[in-house]
Amino acid sequence: MNGEGLGSPVWLHVAGIGLGEPVLLSFVVTAVLTAVSYWIGRSLVARPGRLQTAAEAAVTLMTNAVGEVVPAADVPRVLPFIATLWLFILSANLLGLVPGLSSPTRDLSVTAALATLVFLAVHVYGIRAAGWRAYLRHYLKPNPIMLPFHLISELTRTLALAVRLFGNMMSLEMAALLVLLVAGFLVPVPLLVLHVIEALVQAYIFGMLALIYVGSAIEARGDITAPAPAASADSPSTVEKPR
Numbered sequence: 001m002n003g004e005g006l007g008s009p010v011w012l013h014v015a016g017i018g019l020g021e022p023v024l025l026s027f028v029v030t031a032v033l034t035a036v037s038y039w040i041g042r043s044l045v046a047r048p049g050r051l052q053t054a055a056e057a058a059v060t061l062m063t064n065a066v067g068e069v070v071p072a073a074d075v076p077r078v079l080p081f082i083a084t085l086w087l088f089i090l091s092a093n094l095l096g097l098v099p100g101l102s103s104p105t106r107d108l109s110v111t112a113a114l115a116t117l118v119f120l121a122v123h124v125y126g127i128r129a130a131g132w133r134a135y136l137r138h139y140l141k142p143n144p145i146m147l148p149f150h151l152i153s154e155l156t157r158t159l160a161l162a163v164r165l166f167g168n169m170m171s172l173e174m175a176a177l178l179v180l181l182v183a184g185f186l187v188p189v190p191l192l193v194l195h196v197i198e199a200l201v202q203a204y205i206f207g208m209l210a211l212i213y214v215g216s217a218i219e220a221r222g223d224i225t226a227p228a229p230a231a232s233a234d235s236p237s238t239v240e241k242p243r
Contacts, residue, residue: 022107029091029104033084062086065208069215074129078214081121086207089114089165093199096173097192105202106169108162115162118210119154126217138220157213165206172198 040055048056062083067075089105096103104110126135139150176191 020107021102022104022110025095025101025104026092026110029088029095033087033091059083066211069211070218074125074218077128078125078211078218082207082211082214085114085118085210086203089206090199090203093169093203094196096169096199097195102173103169103199105165106173108166111166112162114165114206115158118161118213119158121210122154122213122217125214126220129218130220135217135220157209161206161209165202168198168202 040052044052063075063079066079066082070078092104092110094103095101096106105114123135129135130138139147172195176195179191
């Protein structure tokens with residue numbers, strides 16, 4: 001693999017595999033987020049400073065967002081995955097602001113990997129919530145003839161996740177490059193603001209779509225295990241038969 005098919009030069013060869021800029025930068029973002037999270041977690045104090053306050057505010061916002069989509073009992077299980085997606089995609093999007101680097105999310109292989117993770121996570125959460133037999137049976141509802149359409153929907157929404165993030169980040173960086181070529185460096189601040197806003201929006205949209213898909217899989221548990229409606233006092237089954 002030389003990476004040319006993906007449009008990015010090879011920066012490093014490992015065991016005969018060429019690693020391009022998007023893959024290496026994704027590893028860097030992952031390592032930095034892991035180190036920062038570990039450091040913040042180890043340095044929590046009763047009187048937080050600015051960094052701890054910002055981290056707590058971010059966690060609170062993400063927890064509230066997840067809680068609006070999934071049941072409260074499932075928030076602790078879903079939050080780590082969705083929060084990781086949000087933080088990784090936002091950091092990767094903002095990496096394009098560094099001179100000489102580009103956002104890893106402008107590469108289709110990176111966004112396809114993220115979409116694949118979402119695809120797998122949806123089924124993992126769904127099976128954990130309802131059991132694999134019951135979860136797979138919900139694809140046959142309301143009629144078994146709908147099974148092919150359910151499967152096509154799973155594949156198309158995964159493809160849409162990958163292409164949407166890739167297309168938006170690619171178009172953003174190309175538009176910024178064209179503006180710089182035409183207007184020179186007279187408009188750097190608006191471009192930076194536009195990049196930051198777009199990075200936030202695209203990370204939020206990707207994470208929210210993933211959250212909605214996971215929430216839909218968990219809701220299958222309610223459809224499967226929903227209790228039958230209680231019989232009313234006036235129903236025929238409760239009327240005492242004449243002796």
